[in-house]
Each structure stands twice: as C-alpha cells, then as structure tokens.
Amino acid sequence: xxxxxxxxxxxxxxxxxxxxxxxxxxxxxxxxxxxxxxxxxxxxxxxxxxxxxxxxxxxxxxxxxxxxxxxxxxxxxxxxxxxxxxxxxxxxxxxxxxxxxxxxxxxxxxxxxxxxxxxxxxxxxxxxxxxxxxxxxxxxxxxxxxxxxxxxxxxxxxxxxxxxxxxxxxxxxxxxxxxxxxxxxxxxxxxxxxxxxxxxxxxxxxxxxxxxxxxxxxxxxxxxxxxxxxxxxxxxxxxxxxxxxxxxxxxxxxxxxxxxxxxxxxxxxxxxxxxxxxxxxxxxxxxxxxxxxxxxxxxxxxxxxxxxxxxxxxxxxxxxxxxxxxxxxxxxxxxxxxxxxxxxxxxxxxxxxxxxxxxxxxxxxxxxxxxxxxxxxxxxxxxxxxxxxxxxxxxxxxxxxxxxxxxxxxxxxxxxxxxxxxxxxxxxxxxxxxxxxxxxxxxxxxxxxxxxxxxxxxxxxxxxxxxxxxxxxxxxxxxxxxxxxxxxxxxxxx
Amino acid sequence: xxxxxxxxxxxxxxxxxxxxxxxxxxxxxxxxxxxxxxxxxxxxxxxxxxxxxxxxxxxxxxxxxxxxxxxxxxxxxxxxxxxxxxxxxxxxxxxxxxxxxxxxxxxxxxxxxxxxxxxxxxxxxxxxxxxxxxxxxxxxxxxx
Numbered sequence: 001x002x003x004x005x006x007x008x009x010x011x012x013x014x015x016x017x018x019x020x021x022x023x024x025x026x027x028x029x030x031x032x033x034x035x036x037x038x039x040x041x042x043x044x045x046x047x048x049x050x051x052x053x054x055x056x057x058x059x060x061x062x063x064x065x066x067x068x069x070x071x072x073x074x075x076x077x078x079x080x081x082x083x084x085x086x087x088x089x090x091x092x093x094x095x096x097x098x099x100x101x102x103x104x105x106x107x108x109x110x111x112x113x114x115x116x117x118x119x120x121x122x123x124x125x126x127x128x129x130x131x132x133x134x135x136x137x138x139x140x141x142x143x144x145x146x147x148x149x150x151x152x153x154x155x156x157x158x159x160x161x162x163x164x165x166x167x168x169x170x171x172x173x174x175x176x177x178x179x180x181x182x183x184x185x186x187x188x189x190x191x192x193x194x195x196x197x198x199x200x201x202x203x204x205x206x207x208x209x210x211x212x213x214x215x216x217x218x219x220x221x222x223x224x225x226x227x228x229x230x231x232x233x234x235x236x237x238x239x240x241x242x243x244x245x246x247x248x249x250x251x252x253x254x255x256x257x258x259x260x261x262x263x264x265x266x267x268x269x270x271x272x273x274x275x276x277x278x279x280x281x282x283x284x285x286x287x288x289x290x291x292x293x294x295x296x297x298x299x300x301x302x303x304x305x306x307x308x309x310x311x312x313x314x315x316x317x318x319x320x321x322x323x324x325x326x327x328x329x330x331x332x333x334x335x336x337x338x339x340x341x342x343x344x345x346x347x348x349x350x351x352x353x354x355x356x357x358x359x360x361x362x363x364x365x366x367x368x369x370x371x372x373x374x375x376x377x378x379x380x381x382x383x384x385x386x387x388x389x390x391x392x393x394x395x396x397x398x399x400x401x402x403x404x405x406x407x408x409x410x411x412x413x414x415x416x417x418x419x420x421x422x423x424x425x426x427x428x429x430x431x432x433x434x435x436x437x438x439x440x441x442x443x444x445x446x447x448x449x450x451x452x453x454x455x456x457x458x459x460x461x462x463x464x465x466x467x468x469x470x471x472x473x474x475x476x477x478x479x480x481x482x483x484x485x486x487x488x489x490x491x492x493x494x
Numbered sequence: 495x496x497x498x499x500x501x502x503x504x505x506x507x508x509x510x511x512x513x514x515x516x517x518x519x520x521x522x523x524x525x526x527x528x529x530x531x532x533x534x535x536x537x538x539x540x541x542x543x544x545x546x547x548x549x550x551x552x553x554x555x556x557x558x559x560x561x562x563x564x565x566x567x568x569x570x571x572x573x574x575x576x577x578x579x580x581x582x583x584x585x586x587x588x589x590x591x592x593x594x595x596x597x598x599x600x601x602x603x604x605x606x607x608x609x610x611x612x613x614x615x616x617x618x619x620x621x622x623x624x625x626x627x628x629x630x631x632x633x634x635x636x637x638x
Contacts, residue, residue, distance in 0.1 A: 167593045174546060177507040177584075177596035207510060230619050237623040241611035244503035246543045271620060362590040383590070431510045439508055439518070442525035442596075461512055 008032075013078075021072050024060035028083065029069065032056075034090040034113060041114040042150035043131055044373045046095060048107050048142040048316060058141055059089035059110035065135040067118060087114045095486050107316070109147065109373075121158035124284040124331045132319060143317040149326055150374035157379055159330040160288075163295035165382025166360065166407050169334060172274065172300075173209065173246045178438045179406050180209045181430055182250075184389065184413040188214035193223050197231030199423060203416055204239030204247045206427025210409065211235075213252035215279045215306035225255075225264055233271040250277035250302040250335075258286060265293055275300040275334075280324075281307045284331055291332025302387070303333035313482050320483070322351070322371055325358045329384050337387045341403045344391025348481035349403060359384040360407055368487035385409055393472040394433040394465060398451020401437050410434070420471055425464035432462045501608035503541050506581055506599040516565065519582065519600055523561035526584035526596055532556045533564045535571050537580045537601075539637040540630050542609070554585060568600055577603040577638040603638035 010016045010026045024030065036042055043066075049058035061069075067087035068077070091111040099106030120126040136144055170176055185191070185199045200211045211232075219225035232249045240247045253264035253276045261282070268276050276299055278290050287303070294301045311318035321338070328336050338355045339347035354370035360383045364376045388404055389411035400410055412430050419426025436458035441447045447454060459466040508514060514522070526533060533555045536548035551571040555564055564582065571580050580601035583594050607628035614622040629637040 167591060171546075171593060174505060174543065174597075176594045177598070207504065226618075233623070234621065237611055237621075237625070240543055241609040241625045242501065244501070244541055244543050244609060245505055272623060380590075428510065431504075435508050435510050439511060439514075439522070443518075443521045444525070458511075 017073060017075055017078060019073055019075070023057055024064040024069060025057050027060070027064060027069060027073070028086050029060035029063040029067075029089055030056050031088040031090055034088045036090065036113040037115075039116045039152045039154045040150075041116065041119065041127070041131075041152060041155060042374055043112050043114070043146060044148045045110045045112065046107055046143075046145040046147050046316065047110050048105055048144075050140055050142050053140050055092045055094070055106075055108040055110070056089070059092050059108065059112065061138065061140045062110060062135055062144065063087040063089040063112045065138050066112070066130050066133065067114060084115050085118060087112050087118070097486065104316070105142070116152060116154060119155060121155075122160070122288075124288060124327050128284060128327070136317075145315065145317055146319045146323050148320065148371065148373040149323055150376055151326060151330065153377055153379040156330065156381060159381065160291055160295060160332045161329060161381035162301075162332050162334045162384050163291050164298075164300045164334045166334075166385050167383065169300055169385060173248070175209060175246070177406065178434055179401070179404070180385075180409040181207065181427070181434060182210035182212055182387070182389075182409050182411040183208055183416040183427070184212045184214050184411060185217075186214075186413050186417045188217060189220070190222050193227035193231040196223060196228055197235040199417060200232050200249055201235035201239055202423035203427045204236065204249075205242050206416075206424030207243075207431030208247075208416065208427045209245070210248045210250060210275070210411075212250040212302070212411065213277055215252070215254075215281075215304040217252055218254050225253075226267065229264075229267055229271055229273075233273060236273070246274070248274045248300075250275050252277040252279070252304075253290075254279045254282055258289060261286065261290065262293065265290065265297070265299070269297050269299060273299075275302055277302040277304060278333075279304050279306040284327065287328070287331045287333065294334075295332070300334045301332070302335040303328060303337070305337045315483055315486075320351075320371065322355050322358050325355050325384075326376070329359060329378070329381055333384060334382075335385045335387050335409060337389055339386075340388040340390055340392050340400070342392060342396050342399050342476070343388070344477045348484045350485050351481070351483055352403070354485070356386050356404065356408070359386050360405075369485065371485040371487075373487075383407070387411060389413070391475075391477055393475060394430050394468045395452075395455065395473050395475070397430075397433040397437045397455060398447040401434075401441060402448050406438065415468070415472065418471075419464065420467050421464055426468065429462065429464040429468035432458055432465050433468075500606050502606055503579070503599075503602070503608075505541065505543065506597055508598045513602075514598070514600065516568075519568065519598075520561040520565055522596065522598065523564045523582065523584075527558055527561065529584070529586065529595070530588075531584040531586050531595055533558065534583045534585065535564070535567045535580065536583060537571055537575050537578045539575075539578050539634060540627065541579045542625065542627055542630070544625075548579070548581065551580075554583075572601050576601070579603070605638070 009028045093109045095107040251268045312321040339352040387409040393415035416426035440454045535551035538548040584596040586595040
C-alpha cells in the first residue's frame with residue numbers, strides 16, 4: 001500500500017495552532033508512549049482506513065473526532081486544558097487475517113484513551129454521544145467498529161446498574177440452582193387479550209417460570225395494553241395458585257413516550273406483576289429512566305434487544321454486542337437477550353461466552369479468545385441475567401446448560417407452544433428435561449456426551465418429554481457465524 | 495402441577511422429577527459441598543409461594559466433608575415432621591453471591607390440597623388477588 005507516513009505530534013505552540021488543516025496525528029491524538037490512567041475510559045476500535053490513510057493517522061482521527069477535534073485547527077483550544085481533553089490513540093495492531101493476500105482490506109485494532117472529565121456522570125447518552133457519535137460517519141475511515149471498552153471503576157460508580165440483579169431476582173422468585181424457563185407468546189401479533197392470557201396460563205401452569213410479550217407487542221388494534229395486562233395477570237395468579245410457585249410475565253411497557261411507559265409500568269405494578277419489559281429501541285435514556293423507576297418500585301426489568309443486529313452483527317462496522325452488554329449493565333437492566341449458541345439466531349460460542357461473562361461476572365479479565373480486550377472490574381454493579389431465546393428446544397438441554405451455565409433464562413417459545421400435546425405438555429417437557437440435566441450434571445455426569453441418554457431416561461417417566469424429543473430431535477441451525485472474534489495471540493497492555 | 499390427588503407443589507430445583515431417593519439427595523449434597531457451600535435443612539406446613547421463612551432445622555452446617563451429616567439431619571427432620579414440607583438449601587458465601595445456590599424438596603405430605611386464588615374486584619376491571627393454602631386454614635401442626 002502507498003501510505004503517507006506523517007510525523008508524530010507537533011509540540012511547538014506556534015506551529016501547532018497555526019490556522020489551517022493538520023493531520024490528526026500531528027494535532028496530538030496519536031501518543032504511542034501514553035500510559036492510560038486507571039480513571040481513563042478506554043475504547044478499542046476496528047478500523048478499515050481509506051486508501052492512503054496510514055493506520056496511526058486513522059486511529060488518531062477516530063480519537064480526535066470522538067473527543068475534541070474538528071476538521072481544522074482552532075485557536076480556542078488554547079482556552080482549555082486541551083491536552084487533557086484530547087483522546088489519545090496509544091496503540092494500533094493489524095487485525096490478523098486481513099490485508100494483502102486475504103479477502104478483506106487491511107484492518108487495524110486501535111486503542112484509544114479518554115480522560116474521565118470528558119463524560120457526564122451516570123449518562124450512557126453522554127458516553128455514547130462521544131464514543132459512537134460523529135466518528136462513525138467520518139470519511140477518513142471506510143468502516144469502523146467499536147469492539148470493546150474498559151469503563152473505569154470511578155465512572156461505573158456513577159451508574160445505578162441493574163435494579164434487581166440475578167441474586168435478588170432469585171431470592172424474590174425463590175428459584176435456585178437451575179436456569180429459569182420462559183417462552184414468548186405466539187403468534188406474537190394478532191391474539192386478543194383473552195386468548196393471549198390463555199397461552200400464558202397454560203405455559204406457566206405446565207412448568208415455566210416466565211412467559212414473555214414479544215418486542216412488538218405494545219398496544220395494537222387487536223389487543224390494547226390494558227386488556228393484555230388484565231388477562232395476563234389473571235393467568236399469572238391462577239398459575240401461581242395451581243403450582244405453589246412464584247410466576248411472572250414480562251409485560252412490555254414500550255410505548256411512544258416516557259409518559260405512556262410510566263403509565264403502563266404503574267399499572268403493571270398495581271396489578272402485582274413482578275416484572276416489566278422494555279425494548280432496546282426506546283433508547284439509552286429511556287432505559288435508564290425505567291431502571292430508576294424499577295429500583296423505586298421493586299420491579300425486575302427485562303430488556304429485549306430489538307434492533308441490535310442492525311449494528312452488532314457485521315464485523316467491520318458498528319458496535320459489538322459485548323459493548324452493548326456493558327452499557328446495559330451500567331444503564332440498569334435485569335434481563336437481556338444475549339444469544340443461545342445453538343438456536344436460530346447469530347451466536348458464535350466464543351462471542352456469546354464473552355457477552356455472558358460481561359453480564360454475570362464481578363470482574364472480567366482480558367480474554368482475547370472471548371473478545372474481551374480489557375480487564376474490567378464491575379465495581380459492585382449487580383449481575384444481569386442473560387436470556388437465551390430463539391429456536392431452542394428440549395433436545396438441546398445438555399448443550400444449553402454446558403454453554404450457558406445455570407444463571408440464564410432459557411426461552412422455548414415454539415418449543416413450548418408448538419408441542420404436539422399442547423402448551424402445558426410443552427412446558428412440562430422443558431422443565432423435566434432441565435431438572436434432569438441439572439441433577440445429572442451435579443451428580444458428576446458428563447452431560448455434554450451423555451446428554452441424549454439422560455434425556456431419553458427422563459422421557460421414560462414423562463410422555464410430554466418423549467413427544468418433544470421425537471418432534472424436534474434433529475432440528476439444528478448449523479450456519480457459520482458472521483460475528484466471530486479476531487485476536488492477536490499476545491496479551492494487551494491494559 | 496395437578497395430580498389425581500389434588501396438586502403437587504413444584505417449588506425447589508427438582509420438583510418435576512420423581513421424588514429423589516436418599517442416594518440422589520446425598521449426591522446433590524456432595525455436589526454442594528464440592529462447591530464450598532454450606533447446607534441447611536428447613537421445614538414448614540405453610541408452603542405458600544411467598545413464605546420465604548421456613549422453620550430452620552437447627553443451624554446451617556458449615557465445613558462438612560461428606561453428605562452423611564446432612565443426611566442424618568434430613569432423616570431426623572423427616573422423623574419429627576413426616577407430613578411437612580422439608581427442603582435442603584445450599585448457601586454460597588462467595589462475594590457477590592451470598593445467597594442460596596441450590597434448594598430442593600426432600601419430603602412432602604402425601605396429600606397436597608393446594609391453594610385457592612381469591613379475587614377482590616377493584617376499580618376498573620382489575621382484581622386484587624391473594625393465594626391461600628387450603629391446609630393453612632387450620633392451625634400449625636394440624637395442617638397435613
């Protein structure tokens with residue numbers, strides 16, 4: 001490649017602030033000797049520079065455009081502590097398997113440090129307006145992806161985080177030692193409130209812990225929200241009385257305005273629901289508002305990640321889902337859909353593992369194989385319960401438990417409602433399969449290899465499980481993942 | 495879940511499986527011990543889904559090496575309360591957990607009459623729901 005290599009930062013003030021255009025590197029946005037402070041926000045971007053733009057200049061440009069820079073030199077910088085406020089690109093690595101001799105243009109991983117004072121406390125909106133603001137449309141880079149971030153403890157402590165968290169959710173539900181079970185009501189659109197509640201009742205009575213509104217069930221002509229809430233809560237309470245268990249239904253309070261959302265959430269609370277649901281498309285500020293409402297009102301918040309694949313799925317451009325997960329743990333949700341590995345939706349095992357760790361662990365060390373490029377202590381922010389949903393069934397129980405562990409909600413929508421013997425039978429099949437697998441795992445059995453036998457044995461005393469296995473035994477979704485991890489096999493500096 | 499003899503309360507980690515044998519219970523206790531968790535036995539004749547405080551059968555058992563000690567407590571509790579609900583809890587004191595990690599029923603009455611759902615009609619079309627156990631209408635000790 002014919003790249004113009006620019007010299008590093010211009011230090012002399014007379015040269016640095018002379019009117020005109022200057023490469024970002026020379027403006028001070030590339031500082032390879034910079035050692036990030038413990039309080040810096042760190043970001044790692046995957047950059048594909050335009051032809052003729054060298055990697056360091058591209059990284060500097062990203063640092064500049066996501067912090068203080070504009071396209072030309074401005075003397076007003078000198079009225080500020082500008083050297084502190086400039087983001088600093090401090091490291092650039094070529095991405096393995098890109099560039100000459102491969103099918104994709106050369107890409108780089110660029111590490112950028114931001115001073116803590118660049119950000120308002122407790123605001124995902126402010127954080128993201130910088131980090132993924134103008135910079136993603138910037139012409140000097142062909143494509144740009146935010147791969148990972150390190151949020152300093154000092155900044156984490158300004159966020160409420162999950163209103164409930166895994167521990168308190170389990171204590172409220174009195175459910176321990178196994179994944180929770182859920183299902184999304186199907187068909188997701190068109191049922192009347194009364195018919196909708198029927199599906200909820202059958203599934204909960206049959207053995208599920210939760211049933212769920214789908215992302216686009218809000219308040220449509222066939223079922224207005226109050227009608228849905230009333231019928232659903234009848235179903236939830238009936239099922240609880242029939243089983244002696246705490247049951248719940250994620251009532252989706254997503255609406256056009258915050259006022260409408262608060263009204264729906266208040267009604268859910270009045271009716272005794274233990275959980276409400278929101279969609280990612282409501283935006284970061286609305287999510288933080290609902291998180292605060294939920295903390296005040298002892299409510300679990302379920303987040304459906306509607307819309308995320310528009311920017312998380314492609315490796316070269318957008319924001320990785322592990323970053324979205326970090327932001328959501330800060331913003332404060334209790335549940336988030338985070339991939340199944342084995343189901344119908346995108347999910348490379350390594351990427352999913354990195355996301356699950358990000359949501360559940362008190363501290364995630366660097367783990368390049370899982371896409372975790374930074375050491376991240378979570379500073380006491382509660383654990384988010386990941387939700388696995390989309391094309392999963394009882395026959396995969398050993399794989400699900402092995403990949404995802406036990407602090408997860410497994411949601412079998414079609415796998416419950418599409419059961420040949422009915423919804424209750426579908427729910428019971430899933431619950432029996434789950435409990436049998438946890439029992440066997442705890443007994444020390446090798447469930448990865450013996451899983452199918454364990455299920456067959458459990459099915460001998462459970463006809464619904466036998467029917468489920470017969471129906472879906474061979475259903476798999478074996479496509480290559482789009483979003484996989486690329487990494488250099490050397491540890492990162494920070 | 496409904497059964498021909500009333501219902502079956504499905505609280506706890508393994509209530510959808512056939513009743514665990516003592517061998518199976520001991521294996522779960524061994525698993526809990528291998529994780530470094532403390533074990534405790536609790537019993538009640540008020541299995542309301544929101545009754546979080548079952549009676550403690552003695553103190554939680556810390557620092558055990560094998561399941562025998564817990565099994566002895568389970569058996570003693572069963573002998574004292576043969577028709578009560580009895581569960582084994584495993585408690586994890588690790589930072590950021592500090593809660594129960596496994597909890598399963600090891601004894602239950604032969605006949606489980608279950609719960610009635612009571613409704614009080616309030617404003618709009620809403621109901622105020624409460625769940626009441628049929629058995630708990632009698633005083634403690636005379637319920638099952």
